[in-house]
Amino acid sequence: MSKLKNIAVIGLGYVGLPLAVHLARHYPVTGLDIDPRRVQELKAGQDRTNEIDAGVLKASTLDITDQISAVENADVFIVTVPTPVDGNNEPDLTAVRGASKLVGGVLKKGDIVVYESTVYPGVTEDVAGPELEAASGLVCGS
Ligand SMILES: NC(=O)c1ccc[n+]([C@@H]2O[C@H](COP(=O)([O-])OP(=O)(O)OC[C@H]3O[C@@H](n4cnc5c(N)ncnc54)[C@H](O)[C@@H]3O)[C@@H](O)[C@H]2O)c1
Secondary structure: OOOOOOEEEEEEOOOOOHHHHOOOOOOOOOEEEOHHHHHHHHHOOOOOOOOOOOOHHHHOOEEEEEHHHHOOOOOOEEEEOOOOOOOOOOEOHHHHHHHHHHOOOOOOOOOEEEEEOOOOEEEEEEEEEEEEHHOOOOOOOO
């Protein structure tokens, strides 16, 4: 990790926000969320999941954004978007696909993408990886 400079956390919810705030104590971290209201609240120091106190949030060096261009320089992407199940108990991977497309659009050779979202075995390789490859033109794991 000592050689890795910039981290992007994608999805600033219950899982992503505390992770991003903690990592920001040691690394330059940008947190991206597609919900502009969530971004606005967090920038004002308000976390409605009550995981991070306003004082801690305001004092953090975490850069909060809803703009993908703000994470262009990241070397490590940590995806923490929701994976709900639908009415038939089927996992809804819309957010994982969407986040992968976003990340793939700015991915550079050698970058690392970590999926923290809860998924069934195989999703990283069979769903997320191909989305990253299609959007970036790069090859996973090569
Ligand atoms: N690995 C673990 O230890 C662990 C623990 C608990 C939960 N989880 C998993 O982490 C994931 C996130 O859970 P949560 O409770 O933080 O969810 P959450 O709903 O609290 O937060 C998710 C955030 O992601 C944002 N988002 C949705 N789609 C996005 C996209 N395409 N790009 C950027 N941001 C996007 C939402 O606006 C929201 O703010 C779930 O899959 C959950 O099951 C993992």
